[in-house]
Structure formats: structure tokens, C-alpha cells
Amino acid sequence: MNNFLKNKHLASRAGFGVHHNNIEKLKSSNQKKLYEQLKSTSNYKPIEIEAYKISYAQYQEMSKATDKKPVNLYNKNHNAAIGKAWQDLMINSPNQLQEKMALFWHGHFATRIQQSLFNVDIINIFRKNALGSFRDLVFEVSKSPAMLNFLNNQQNKKAKANENFARELMELFTVGRGNLYTEKDIKESARAFTGWSYDENGEFRENLKQHDSGEKEFLGKRGNFTGTDIINMILEKPECAEFITRKIYKYLVNETPEEKLIKSLSQKFSESDYQILTLLDEIFLSNWFYSENNIGARVKSPIDLIVGIRRIMPMDTKDGNMIYNFERLLGQHLLQPPNVAGWPSGTEWIDSSTLLLRMKIPSVMAGYKTLDVEPKPNDDVNMGRGENKVVVNKNQNKISIHWESISNILDEDLFSLLLPNPTEKLRNMINEFNTDKSKQHLMISIMSTPEYQLC
Template identity: 45%
Template sequence: MAASSLINNKHLLWRAGFGPGIFQVDDLEQKDITNFIKELFKEDGFTEINYDTPDVEIIDYMNDKTPAEKKKEIQKINREQNNELNLNFLNKMINSNEQMREKMAFFWHGHFASRVINPKFNRQLLNSIRKNALGNFKDLLFEVSQSPAMLNFLNNQQNKKDHPNENFAREVMELFTMGRGNYTEKDVREGARAFTGWGYDKTGNFKERKKLHDEEVKTFLGKTGNFTGTDVLNSILEQKATAKFICSKVYRFFVNENIDRDQVNALSESFYNSNYDIKRLMTEIFSSSWFYDQKNIGNRIKSPIELMAGMMRMLPMNIQNPENLIVYQKLLGQMLLYPPNVSGWPNGKSWIDSSTLMLRLQIPQIWSGLRPLEYSPRQDDDIDMGMKSRETALNKAFKTPNITIDWNRVEKTFAHKKCEDYLIQSVKTPDMNSVKNFSDNSIKMNVINLMSTPEYQLM
């Protein structure tokens, strides 16, 4: 197979998934790209992500505790359940055959960013996003907008007639659908009135609280009527600006941060006319010849989750303490379920600074047991969320990751191959002489050293 086909197959697997798995290395040379696309979009039947950490019956279990002790215990349970959700989502990214579903869910997880403490709310939102990841954007938008996690995060539980809260309506338009410049401040105010009464009950079920809803006439996006939240979302979906905003964001994430206007306009038109069919949109992107243009290959810096998941797909490993992976997420600045704000995570060069780059380059050696973790969180790191002392304590206790890598399988897989052809996606390949100067020329050391290069940071 031509070298360009090998590069294209790797490109597809990194963008439409989390990189090639070790079991796919031979296929990278042989398989036609259309077969890879079919496999990526294959759906095995949806299974929800859950947590096994037990809930606590607060009344029965805690009636002998002080309020402070109860609060501390509840916080501990919430943290354990959220950590388990986090790791189970990461595990899906690494091991699921439905790579496109999980990559698309990862994209929507950053697009519909929310940050709440309640693990049940997080679980419900995460599974709504995963279930609809390749479905219809209208269904996805409605489920997310009516989820207790989002209604809680954006304060719509407090949105009542006579005292409307504009936060939810503003973010729905600015960040989730149309983008700035396609609505007015009056649309925000009128939209907020339409969403009055949208909330949830004690068990986390969506509820339209009629007594709290503003029944008066509203004017929204040029139309006048006694609108509800449902009417507002439908009006937003009627705007071609919504299709363009979503396609622009998808293009930046999956293709190139520098947008090709003609390509995005064509995708937007098609997306709008398909009634927001996400799977069709992504198939069109990955089947287009321009997706495989050289300018679109190896031009994206892997996010921390993409970097970690990609390494774990290529290196078969047994992790005795998987909760340690959350430490890496925090240190690298991308912790699943905890985006920095409602805008989600930034991309591109924002992932790299002097400290995170050093840790990124050292992870292959740390995970291989060749060096300890010697890294402390930045004092201004937003993701610490007031837990700096705890993070520092975690860091001190966490010198060995308790990871065992099956190097025999890696050696057999790459026995007659150039490791760099399969591990590096950048158009510029590392200087192999310098890579080999730092190794004993074994396949194991070549793989570790290649994964420790700046070029491996790109996809």
C-alpha cells in the first residue's frame, strides 16, 4: 500500500476516533479507507455508562453524625461516583468498537459543557450526549436543554416569571446553537421569558412548572406569540445560522482550526437540509477528498484526553490503580466532567505550556516505569477548584503509576515495521538518529522515545 494511504488511514482513525489500536496496525497497511469509515460508524447497540460506587441512604446511615460530618461524607461519595463515571467514559474511548460515537460524544461533551457536583445529573447528561452523538442534533439539543445538569449549571431552576434569569437562554444561543451576532439582547430577554418554569424535580426529572411560566406574548427572532421553551428551540433550529455555527465548530475540531469557508458553507447547507443529521454530516466530512489534504494532516495538537487514550490504545496495559489516571487529567488540564467553564475546553496551542509540555513528553517513560512523576500543579490552575493542597498531596503520594505494559505484544506487532511510520502522524517525522541515540535500539525503547517526541503530540 502506498505511504500516503497509510498516512490517510492513520489520519482518519485519529480524527474519527482516538487513534489506531495495536490490533489495527496491520490493517493500516492493507485496508481500504471506505472499510475503515464503515467500521468507525458501526453501532453495536447503545449501552449506558454508569458507576458501581454505592449510594448512601443519608437518613439511615448518618443519623448519628454531625451536619459537618454528613456534608463531608456526601462530598466523598459524590467525588467517588464522578471519578468512576470519568474513568468509565475514558475506558469507552479506549476500548469501544464504536470509536466514532465516543469521539463525537467527546466533542459534544465539550460543546454542551456543564460542571455540576451531582453524579446522577452528570451520568444522565453524559448518556444523553452519547446516545444522540451521531443522531439528530434537534433531539440532542432538546435532551441536553431539559437535563437537570444543564438547567442547574445555567441557573434555569431560578428562572421564573416576574424574575427571569437570562443565563440559560443566552448560553443556548451563544454557545450551543447560533453563535454571537445572530441574535439581539432583546432575543435573550424574550427567550429567557419563554424558558421560565423549565426545571427539574427532586429526583432529577425535567419539569415544566406552569405556575412559574410567563404566559404573556413574546417577540423572539422576529416572530411574536405566546412562546414556550420548546417554541424557542424550534425557532433557533429554523435559523440557517445554527447549522453554520455547528458545522464551523465541527470543522475546527475534526478538520482544521483554520476554516475553509467554501467547505463549511457546503457542509452547513447539507446539514440544514438533512434536518440536522449528525451521522450524515460526519460521513460527508470523512469521505471528502479535502479531508485528506496535507494541510489537514498532523496539524492538531492532541488534547490531554486524546493523548492518553491514544497511547492506551496502542500500548496494551494493565492499570492496577486506574484512579491515578484522573491525576494526569488534572495535571494536564482536561478532566472529564469538569470543563473550566460553559465555553468548554480551549483547543490548539492552549494545551501546551512549558510545564504541561514537559509532562506530556515524560508520560511514556513514567508509564513504562523508567522515571517517577515529578510534577506539581500550577498554583493558578483553574481545574484544581480550590483543592490545591489535596492535589499536592496526591502528587507526592503518586510516584509510580502501577502500570504493566505487554511489551512482548508490542515487539511482535512492530517486529518487521518502522515504528515511526505507525506512531507519528506529523508530516515532519522526528530525527530517528536522535531517537535511537537515547535507546538501546530495542522496539520497546524506540516506541517509548517516539511517544516522547514533540511530533507525537500532533495528530
């Protein structure tokens, strides 16, 4: 691989792909220098939508009113604004690795609630801690009102323990399903989390009146454990470091992990006391990351696909609704993961319906074709599968491509720029199809191939 192809691979995994303003940087930078830029967090700011900035007390007043329409409309519009603001950061922020890992944590610690103030809070927890300490991240997420609400820990009281959060903490968030723990461990740890809740201001509190202070037995130890003790005891286990390492490896490198690498990486991750950036440095500064086996080995998630197109092909989305419908049609609607297990990965993103839609989206963005479907309100639950799509007015294109801004890109080798590993056969086939067409059509044709779904 030449220097440009290595940098393109790095940009697609440690970020959301090539930006139209960074072509020359990808040609001239070495991988270490580029990685230092991608992992920067210097420009971090929390997402805050000024038009929807209210206190939790004000939100509570709206929620208590007999007429629920105002609070429902507030949540709907605020959630949409949060998703749009975050997608804009994925497109334009130089802190690419931070936003890429925040998206990972959003799927890992999945919550699905309507309260927009809780949503913006947990998204900013993911973003702030994306490259920091996994230990800190687990504690902040566990104490967030979004997680406490979603997994019912508000109802976890000493008189009647609720096991939802305790179960998912181990099953999905730290050690993996059926690994290390028993059903008794779940029941005992649920007792430790009794009283974890949030107050009238949406702030975490430990309600000691509702906490079960009796002795508990967890992972072979006995004591008067609290929720803090339980999390720390889980983090002591090498199984936790290995579970998180494996999942990050599959997200950033290859869906088929190399077991020797996982063992080595997880050991270093554990020894660093769960410093996420230590693990990422080991991955992105290695030679094996650029192995041919890892090039084009991952299917782009819908967000990777949409954001990647918007980074290389600047556009005006005008009313802004159509572009975000793509998320839901393809099954990855920000702030709305389908369930507590989060979104799928790899080839699970693709079926005959979604592949055809994925291949059509670039032409729709460019105005060459119209989108004749839109998601029903619950389409994100069903991962964009066909039965939830409905025909809409075809006269609806609200996207305008700024072709004048990327005239220099159109003179590049578009196949090498856009595809992970273009074959001569594919080059010849697409070139033949575009013999009498513009370079703009060539770019859209390349983006409309099955190969473009890979990174």
C-alpha cells in the same frame, strides 16, 4: 499517502488513534470500509456503575441529611468511576466515532456540577445522541437536570427571569457569540424558558405556575412562545447550522477552516434537519479530508493524547489513580470542564509547562521516569498551569506496560505508526539516541517528541 497512512489519519480523527490489535486492519482496509466500522453504534450501552446505582429519591435523602460527608463521598467516588468507565470505552469500544463525538458534545454543552447522578445522565445523553439528530440533542440537553442546574434555570421564574441558560443557548450552543441575536432576544427568550425545571425524581418538568405566558418578541417574531418554540426558531436559522459545522470541522479536520467548505457542509447539514452523521459522512468520505494540509494539523487534546497512548500501548493501571491525574495536570478532566465555554482547542492546549509534562508522560507510564507533581483539587479550573502543582512522593509508579502483547508492533516502522509525518532528520536523531537501547525505548522516545502531540 499510502493506504495505511490514510487509515491512520482516519482513525485519529474519527476515533482516538491506532489500537494495538488493529494494525493489520489499517493496512488492508480501504477508507470507506474502515469508516463504516468506526461509525458503528451497534455496541452502545449507557454507562451505569452498578456499585453506585441508587434512585434519585435515595440520593435526595442523603443530600438532606445534616451530615454531608456521605453524599459528598458518594459524588466524589461515583464521578471518578464514571470518568474511568468512559475513558475505558474510549480505549476499547469499537464505536470510536460515537465516543469521539460524545467527547466533543461534552465540551460543547459544558456543565460542571458535583451531582454524580446528573453527570452520568448527561454523559449518556451525549453518547446516545453523538451521531444522531442535533435537534434532539439540543432538546435533551436543555431538559437535563445537569444543564438546568448548572445554568440556574431552576431559578428562572416569571416573577424574576434568570437569563443564564437563554444566553448560553445562543451564545455558546447554537449560533455563536454576538451572531444573529440581541440582548432583547436573550431577555425575551429567558421569559419563554421560565418554569423549565426538574422534579423530586430528577425528571424534567414544565412548572406552568412559574411560566411567563405573556407575549414575547424573539428574532423579529411575536407570540406566546415557550422554550420549545425558542429552540425550534433558533434551529430554523442557517447561522446555527454554520456555527455547529465550523466547530465540528475545527475539532475533526483543521483549526483553520476553509470557508467554501464550511458553507457547503453547513448547507447540507441544515437540509438534513441537523443529522450529525450526514455532516460526518460528508467530511470523512471526502478526498479533501486526506489533504496534506490536514495531516498533523491538530494538537491532541489531553484526552486524545492519554487515550491514544493507552490504545497503542496496553497497560495495567493497578490502583487507577495516577493515570487519571494526567487528565487534570494537562487540563482536561472528564466531567469537570473549566467553565460553560468548555475546554480550549488547538495550540491553546500547549504552553512551556504542559508541553514538557506531555513529553514526559510516556516515560512515566513506562516506568523510566517518575511523576513529581500532582494536581491540586482545583487544578482543572486553571487548565493545569504550573502554580497549582505540588511535589509528591516520587516512589509512586503504579502502571505496568504489557510489552509482550505488542511484540509485533515493535517490529513495525514505529515512526510511521506513531507520528503523522516523520521527517528523516527526526528519524535519524531518535535512532542515534536509541542506538544501544531496546525497541521499547525507541517507542517511548518517539512518543516523547513534540511531533507526537500532533495528529
